[in-house]
Amino acid sequence: MAHKEKFKKTNAMRELERGGVSYTYHVHEGEEDLSRGLGLRMAQEDGVDPASSFKTLVTVSPSGEHVVCCLPVGEELDFKKAAAAAGQKSLSMLPTKELEPLTGYVRGGTTPVGMKKQFPTLIDETAQLFDEIGISGGRRGLALRVNPEALANFIGAKFADITQI
8 A cells, every 4th residue: 555645845835934924835746847838727727816826037137146026927027127126237037057056946846935045036016916826836836825915025025017018
């Protein structure tokens, strides 16, 4: 008889608990497909408004400073708006090969909570329309639901308009 595998908490979950930030989680099995639309599929499976599910992107400025951007899974990042909100001249996506060494998270499992270092973080202002938003739990296929204000306060994030029109 097979033993049920014990669920292992991620660093993001432990950090939220340490900070007294409540959350719920949902595990999605077989979410190794990193094609576009993964976040939308996960939101649909969870039965939540996709506009309340956020992806985490890591950007870099020409001077090498990193800015984390959280935006709805169905939207695209407006690099000019994000740069202005972060006080940078410009921003571009961090190359995927640099993501895990920098943050401790893999593509598809990146979350703004519990990175190796806390970077300036922007959360799209639409998060404030919801009592809770979805973010990655720190590994592929793990979704967390958390209050956006509590999240922003905990990680020192700023709300800003960072999506393309």
